[in-house]
Amino acid sequence: MSSFRGAKATGGEAAQEIHVLAVDDSSVDRAVIAKLLRSSKYRVTTVDSAKRALELLGLEPNVSMIITDYWMPEMTGYDLLKRVKESSKLRGIPVVIMSSENVPNRISRCLEEGAEDFLLKPVRPSDVSRVCSRMMR
Template structure:
């Protein structure tokens, strides 16, 4: 499994990447939407994009829309990982083509639960 973490905060990229790596993902990082698109143009073998909303140059919503436009990338799962907590924002992101939405701050278990939901990791039975 390969994931691309797109966030302008280095700390946040490291946190998300760390959780994903513990779940067995190979993780690459990008600082904003445009850089993410450049990475994808180079090599698009990604299963998951974790995308922050507010970023310079190109924000997360624009990135989601750009990825959705390209038919070659239709199998890539996109999850917004953002502090934007308004219900209307979630609706906008899903309408643009995001598959899941995780509000910051979150625990590693919550991120893992989202990965289960997306079928990217096996379901861990609750205790």
């Protein structure tokens, strides 16, 4: 977790900074989404699993949004969504699910469980702008 501590903001910028937790087991997809978010001036922390995301959220609950892949080993993005929404401490954090598979009943189920949005991969800059502009309201 030391890399996470090193990513913290300094000074007064922390209060207004938007911090996005990006969760994906694919290092390429993590890098792409982190680059898109950072180009929009968001602070980004990346992790490679839903379990690590939950560990990090226990240490650093000041996350503005979670963007997570759907299919990951051990725990899916859907499972992560459910755990976040069941937690009184975390339920206010918007969760966005990403997937390369366009499966309508999966998308509906995620949205019904409280996902802010469901993005199809490859994620485009316009997707990030749309999701983040809604989050800013």
